[in-house]
Every structure is written in C-alpha cells, then in structure tokens.
Amino acid sequence: MKVAFELLFSGDPETWGIVGRSLRFSLFSTLFSFVPGLALGIWMARRDDRPRRTAAAVVGALTALPTVVVGLIVYTFISRSGPLGAWGFLFAPAGIVLGQSLLALPIVASLAWSGLSRIDPRFHETVTTLGGRGLARLDATLREAAPVLAGAVVAAFGRVTGEVGVAMMLGGNIRFFTRTMTTAIALDAAKGDFERAISLGIVLLAVALAVNFAVHALRPHEH
Numbered sequence: 001m002k003v004a005f006e007l008l009f010s011g012d013p014e015t016w017g018i019v020g021r022s023l024r025f026s027l028f029s030t031l032f033s034f035v036p037g038l039a040l041g042i043w044m045a046r047r048d049d050r051p052r053r054t055a056a057a058v059v060g061a062l063t064a065l066p067t068v069v070v071g072l073i074v075y076t077f078i079s080r081s082g083p084l085g086a087w088g089f090l091f092a093p094a095g096i097v098l099g100q101s102l103l104a105l106p107i108v109a110s111l112a113w114s115g116l117s118r119i120d121p122r123f124h125e126t127v128t129t130l131g132g133r134g135l136a137r138l139d140a141t142l143r144e145a146a147p148v149l150a151g152a153v154v155a156a157f158g159r160v161t162g163e164v165g166v167a168m169m170l171g172g173n174i175r176f177f178t179r180t181m182t183t184a185i186a187l188d189a190a191k192g193d194f195e196r197a198i199s200l201g202i203v204l205l206a207v208a209l210a211v212n213f214a215v216h217a218l219r220p221h222e223h
Contacts, residue, residue: 015199015200017176018184019203025180028101029096029100029101029103030101033104036109037105037152056110066165068165070099072169074098074170078098091172103160104159108156111148111152114148115145115148116145118148119141147218155215157211158215161207162208163182167180184200185197
C-alpha cells in the first residue's frame with residue numbers, strides 16, 4: 001500500500017496520463033450523451049400516455065445494461081466488417097467515447113424524465129399564465145429542473161468512468177492511447193503489478209466518492 005501511494009504522489013507520467021485520459025473520455029462521453037438524453041427525457045415527460053410509459057420502462061431497463069453488451073453492439077458496427085468500419089473508430093479514443101456515450105444516454109434520459117415528471121403542475125400553469133410559450137416555457141422548465149439535470153450529468157459521468165467492458169472491447173487497452181483506469185487496473189492485476197493497480201484504484205475510488213457526494217448535493221430536498 002505504501003508503494004502504491006508513493007507511485008501515485010510521485011507524479012509518474014504514465015499513471016497520471018492514464019488518469020487524465022480516462023477522465024477525458026468520460027467527460028466527452030457525458031457531454032455527447034446529454035443533448036439526446038435530455039431530449040428523450042423531455043419527450044417522455046410531456047404527457048402520461050402508454051407510448052411514453054413504455055419508453056420510460058425500456059430506458060429504465062437500459063440503465064442497467066451490462067457494459068460488455070453495449071461494447072459488443074457497438075463493436076459490430078465499427079469493426080472492419082461493420083457499416084461504420086471505414087471510420088476507424090475501433091481501438092481508438094472515438095470508439096470508446098461512442099460506446100460510453102450510448103452507455104450514459106439512458107441514464108441521462110431516465111433521470112431527466114424522473115425530474116421533469118415531478119415538477120408541480122401548478123408551475124406549468126403559472127408559466128402559461130405569465131405568457132410563457134415554446135422556447136420560453138422550455139427554458140423556464142429546464143431552469144426549474146436544473147439540480148436534477150445536473151445530477152443526471154454527474155451520475156452519467158460516474159457510470160462511464162467506472163466501466164471496463166466498453167473501454168476494453170472498443171479501445172483495446174493500448175498503452176499511451178486508449179488505456180483507461182479500469183483497463184489498466186485489470187491488466188496490472190493480471191500481471192501482478194499490484195502497486196500501480198492499487199494506486200489507480202485509489203484515484204477511481206476518489207472519483208466515485210466525489211460523484212456520489214455531488215449527486216446527493218444536487219438532489220432536491222423535500223421540505
């Protein structure tokens with residue numbers, strides 16, 4: 001354990017390069033999933049009918065989809081024999097970001113739907129009474145649900161940061177290129193290099209705790 005902390009705080013370029021790369025992939029994945037996830041969440045929250053309830057149930061189920069399944073689905077599209085094979089996404093950062101974006105999307109959509117559905121109906125009536133229409137009404141609604149939406153972003157970021165299946169299958173765990181914290185931990189543990197694995201595990205645990213605290217801080221409190 002002492003060696004792991006020494007490795008972590010010694011400023012080892014490879015170790016911190018892995019940390020930075022992993023966080024960068026997670027950030028872009030979360031950003032790319034936010035707009036379509038929010039749009040889907042808004043559509044599901046607009047009214048309570050059977051198609052939207054069915055969509056909400058499907059999206060909720062997809063939040064628990066194993067990461068290797070997402071990786072396998074994306075792999076079939078971006079492999080050399082797949083329809084997107086010519087884009088060169090496989091075993092590249094773009095492939096990881098694409099897969100993680102699809103992994104984060106249902107989380108954003110589900111939490112956005114949940115938050116928007118809980119807004120007091122009187123709020124919409126007030127906005128309408130004050131002349132809110134179209135984009136103005138949408139802007140007011142998003143502002144009202146801002147803490148929930150921020151929590152959705154943080155939760156999605158935490159989900160993709162801690163996943164390993166997509167990063168391993170689509171990135172290939174290539175040193176200095178696509179290696180992330182989770183894939184590096186798996187590799188180092190398999191090689192018996194537990195010091196580096198533990199040091200990266202400490203960083204990953206710190207990120208998970210930060211995400212958990214952020215989600216609770218952003219969650220609306222009932223009075």
